[in-house]
Every structure is written in structure tokens, then in C-alpha cells.
Amino acid sequence: MSQSVRAVERALDILLCFSREEPTRSLTQIAESVQMSKTTVHRLLTTLELKRFISRDKATGLYRLGFRLIEMASLVLQDIELQRWAIPYLQRLSSRYGETVDMSILEGSHVMYLEVIESPQRVKIAAAVGQRLPAYYTASGKAILAFLPEERVRPILEKNLAEGNSLIKRTVPEMLAHLKEISERGYAIAEEEYEQDINAVAAP
Incomplete structure (x- = not known):
């Protein structure tokens, strides 16, 4: 080198x-x-x-x-057509249900948040744009992983499990079975899996 x-x-x-x-x-x-x-x-x-x-x-x-770095990050986000297309729908969901709504993508073994529309409520919680979290322990991550082939998902689950950050303990086979249930149901739910008192629902 x-x-x-x-x-x-x-x-x-x-x-x-x-x-x-x-x-x-x-x-x-x-x-x-x-x-x-x-x-x-x-x-x-x-x-x-x-x-x-x-x-x-x-x-x-x-x-x-x-x-x-903020300047450079804004250039990346401006170039993502999906984000520009999705913002009106995210705003509509947040306005209709009064909750925080976000959009994320799979990046390696984590999900990264591209856009966040915060809840209008005074008491709220929201991820930050650019924040990365272990994919399996988030609703959006589960919704993505559930529709990917197992050979791609298994290494991601192994990495997430090795990080040991989850409040809920599952083995890789249990994780895969859970993702299968999500794929059949069509949406994912995360209930206090990464942080206490934090729940979320997501669809791919």
C-alpha cells in the first residue's frame, strides 16, 4: 500500500x-x-x-x-430520486396518524434513514437523517430483510446478533422464522427490540 x-x-x-x-x-x-x-x-x-x-x-x-460533511451529505441526499418522490407520501402519513414517519434503505447489515418526518405531537421520538441501526432490530429493516433471499439475509442476521444490542434475544434460525412470518403478513413490527418503549411498524 x-x-x-x-x-x-x-x-x-x-x-x-x-x-x-x-x-x-x-x-x-x-x-x-x-x-x-x-x-x-x-x-x-x-x-x-x-x-x-x-x-x-x-x-x-x-x-x-x-x-x-453536512454539505457533502446534502449533495448525496439531493441526488436520491426515491427520496424526492417519497416525501409527499411520508408527510401525508405523518399528518394522518400524528406519528413520526421515516424512510430508510439497507446499507450493509444496517438500515440508514434517508428522510424523517417528525410527529406533530409535543412528545415524540425520531431517528435522525443519516442514522444507522442494525437492520433486524428495526421495523424498516425487518420489512426489507423479509423479502430478500436467505443467502443474503443470513450473514446480516449473524452480524446483527454479534453486535449484541437487542433487548430481545433470538437465534439466527428464530430470526429467519420471524422474517418468514413478516413476508407472509406483508408488514413488520418492532416492539422494544432496540430501545425500551420504542415501537414501530413498517412495510417494504
């Missing part, structure tokens, strides 16, 4: 070490997460900051993802 390719890989590792749970991180935390020296990480962070992919709080010294 050439040095330039390695540098790109390291820079991407730094960007990927941030998460919804840890949106800000110190130099030491980043270095430990990506297993690089502080000197190397600092050099890469400086470059990423100049390009606005990373921003640094001067008061605390903590780093966070920069606004350049």
Missing part, C-alpha cells in the same frame, strides 16, 4: 471514530481509538480541520466532525 493511500485510510479512520454516542473526542481518545501515535493523529487532524472535515473547540480542545 502506497503512503498516500495509507494516509487517506488513516484520515478516514479518524472521521469514522466519531459517533452519535461520542460526537466530541480529545486527541488522546482519537489516537487510542484508531491506534496511531498522537503525532500522526495531530498531523491528520490539522489537515482535516483546514478542509473543514473536522472542527476543534478552542476552549476545550475537543474535536468534532465539521460542517463540510
Whole structure:
């Protein structure tokens, strides 16, 4: 691997070490997460900051993802024809039932939320656009997986199971049987499977 390719890989590792749970991180935390020296990480962070992919709080010294990523994400979303087509239907559903409505796609072993129309109610919960969750533990993920061939679904279920984030414990065969029920019914329900008190229904 050439040095330039390695540098790109390291820079991407730094960007990927941030998460919804840890949106800000110190130099030491980043270095430990990506297993690089502080000197190397600092050099890469400086470059990423100049390009606005990373921003640094001067008061605390903590780093966070920069606004350049939001600009790039908006370009991706604008280019998705499905999203533009679906928004009026999502808005109609949310208005009719007074609940949060979202649209997601399968990305690897996770679902990623492309659009979210929040409930008009004062007390509500909603996924964030761009958020990724284990496919099997969401209603939308189940609705997608239920209509895919088993040879494609099984590795996804194994990955989801290995993450160990579900509140409901099932084996892979039990998961497959559950997906078969969903395919016969035509829609999926998730009841407190990923987070307590969170329920959802979805159709492919």
C-alpha cells in the first residue's frame, strides 16, 4: 500500500471514530481509538480541520466532525430520486396518524434513514437523517430483510446478533422464522427490540 493511500485510510479512520454516542473526542481518545501515535493523529487532524472535515473547540480542545460533511451529505441526499418522490407520501402519513414517519434503505447489515418526518405531537421520538441501526432490530429493516433471499439475509442476521444490542434475544434460525412470518403478513413490527418503549411498524 502506497503512503498516500495509507494516509487517506488513516484520515478516514479518524472521521469514522466519531459517533452519535461520542460526537466530541480529545486527541488522546482519537489516537487510542484508531491506534496511531498522537503525532500522526495531530498531523491528520490539522489537515482535516483546514478542509473543514473536522472542527476543534478552542476552549476545550475537543474535536468534532465539521460542517463540510453536512454539505457533502446534502449533495448525496439531493441526488436520491426515491427520496424526492417519497416525501409527499411520508408527510401525508405523518399528518394522518400524528406519528413520526421515516424512510430508510439497507446499507450493509444496517438500515440508514434517508428522510424523517417528525410527529406533530409535543412528545415524540425520531431517528435522525443519516442514522444507522442494525437492520433486524428495526421495523424498516425487518420489512426489507423479509423479502430478500436467505443467502443474503443470513450473514446480516449473524452480524446483527454479534453486535449484541437487542433487548430481545433470538437465534439466527428464530430470526429467519420471524422474517418468514413478516413476508407472509406483508408488514413488520418492532416492539422494544432496540430501545425500551420504542415501537414501530413498517412495510417494504
